Amino acid sequence: MCGIVAYIGSQSAFPIILKGLKRLEYRGYDSAGIALFDEHISCFKKKGRVSELEAWKEKVTESAQVGIGHTRWATHGEPSDANAHPHQSNSGRLTLVHNGIIENYASLKKELEQKGYHFKSLTDTEVLVNFIEEIQKNNNSTLEEAIRFALKRVIGAYVIIVMEEGYPDRLIAARKGSPLVIGIGDGEHFLASDASPIIEYTKKVIYVNDYELAIITRDEVSLKNLGNEPVTPYIQQLDLELAQIEKGGYDHFMLKEIFEQPDSLTDCLRGRLEPESGILTLAGVEQNLSAFAQAKRIVIIACGTSWHAGLVAEYMIETLCRIPVEVEYASEFRYRNPVIGPGDVIIAISQSGETADTLVAIEKAKEQGAFIFGVVNAVGSSIARTSHGGAYIHAGPEIGVASTKAFTGQL
Numbered sequence: 472m473c474g475i476v477a478y479i480g481s482q483s484a485f486p487i488i489l490k491g492l493k494r495l496e497y498r499g500y501d502s503a504g505i506a507l508f509d510e511h512i513s514c515f516k517k518k519g520r521v522s523e524l525e526a527w528k529e530k531v532t533e534s535a536q537v538g539i540g541h542t543r544w545a546t547h548g549e550p551s552d553a554n555a556h557p558h559q560s561n562s563g564r565l566t567l568v569h570n571g572i573i574e575n576y577a578s579l580k581k582e583l584e585q586k587g588y589h590f591k592s593l594t595d596t597e598v599l600v601n602f603i604e605e606i607q608k609n610n611n612s613t614l615e616e617a618i619r620f621a622l623k624r625v626i627g628a629y630v631i632i633v634m635e636e637g638y639p640d641r642l643i644a645a646r647k648g649s650p651l652v653i654g655i656g657d658g659e660h661f662l663a664s665d666a667s668p669i670i671e672y673t674k675k676v677i678y679v680n681d682y683e684l685a686i687i688t689r690d691e692v693s694l695k696n697l698g699n700e701p702v703t704p705y706i707q708q709l710d711l712e713l714a715q716i717e718k719g720g721y722d723h724f725m726l727k728e729i730f731e732q733p734d735s736l737t738d739c740l741r742g743r744l745e746p747e748s749g750i751l752t753l754a755g756v757e758q759n760l761s762a763f764a765q766a767k768r769i770v771i772i773a774c775g776t777s778w779h780a781g782l783v784a785e786y787m788i789e790t791l792c793r794i795p796v797e798v799e800y801a802s803e804f805r806y807r808n809p810v811i812g813p814g815d816v817i818i819a820i821s822q823s824g825e826t827a828d829t830l831v832a833i834e835k836a837k838e839q840g841a842f843i844f845g846v847v848n849a850v851g852s853s854i855a856r857t858s859h860g861g862a863y864i865h866a867g868p869e870i871g872v873a874s875t876k877a878f879t880g881q882l
């Protein structure tokens with residue numbers, strides 16, 4: 472997991488991107504970097520926290536009004552200046568930030584090395600940016616076409632945002648398995664891994680879906696699928712206040728979130744708990760009652776703290792419902808060949824709704840005919856959208872990496 476921010480508009484891009492990266496630091500913080508488009512693309516990246524990038528402040532000009540930024544949580548190559556994003560292609564034409572993992576990067580790297588490409592980092596990301604460059608060069612194609620071709624060959628999860636030398640008025644982004652939100656301003660656009668860097672500027676957003684590619688200029692967002700067919704963007708109004716994601720006087724987000732639990736639980740139960748009768752009704756369960764009533768078995772899939780919530784749920788559901796329950800680590804589930812089929816109810820639990828292993832496990836269970844029920848905090852997230860039914864826990868944004876209020880909400 473990492474954080475990505477980008478800006479295209481008429482304001483100075485650097486402070487907007489820097490501030491956005493600070494808001495996303497909870498997603499990753501081993502190194503960070505920013506690339507700005509002035510007359511040409513220039514790039515600054517450093518091992519360590521996002522604040523290390525402030526050293527670049529004096530050197531950047533107001534006139535750079537387009538840029539991309541990244542705060543990293545390494546998967547390939549240790550945290551270092553060289554492995555930090557953005558990464559540039561060998562010719563310097565393309566500059567890219569990436570959130571996710573390119574699973575087949577080793578074979579692509581070998582192919583590229585045979586063609587004379589060299590690599591400055593140990594990341595899968597640098598392979599991807601050069602792979603796109605190679606396709607573009609080979610086919611004499613536009614960047615958009617090259618990205619499309621490249622992504623068809625890539626196995627893994629990604630959000631990428633790419634800038635191209637000579638095209639200062641355009642960003643290209645694409646996603647599969649990692650989140651991307653586009654904020655729509657007046658003659659400007661903001662891109663980020665979640666809405667927190669965006670809400671102070673606009674509440675109009677588009678959540679980009681898997682296998683979609685977005686071409687973003689100052690005035691327009693055009694969405695396409697990887698088959699080059701246009702997709703109509705669905706513009707949503709964000710129901711989130713900036714104060715909700717700031718520290719509110721506490722020293723740490725985690726502390727703030729611990730103390731928010733009376734409120735977050737009230738929000739979670741609001742409209743669901745009938746105090747007189749003590750009956751709790753979840754619309755997502757009501758709408759899918761037959762799936763639950765006919766369940767032969769319930770399998771809970773989750774990771775980390777959500778998995779612990781699942782262990783408690785196993786105990787409660789078996790005691791109260793007399794339905795067998797299994798709790799599985801999503802990362803184990805996805806890599807074996809589990810016996811799953813119609814009649815199984817999968818409860819997938821995730822605070823962010825973006826947990827990569829849980830998402831893949833869901834897809835696998837879905838293919839095998841199971842009914843998927845998501846228990847998710849982040850509204851509009853990937854797990855929420857891919858589940859057949861579900862219940863939001865309405866705990867509000869959880870920034871602390873150790874889950875607190877989301878855990879009690881899940882329970």
Ligand code: GLU
Binds near residue numbers: 548
């Ligand atoms: N796989 C990439 C890397 O190791 C991106 C990791 C991330 O999402 O932060 O650099």
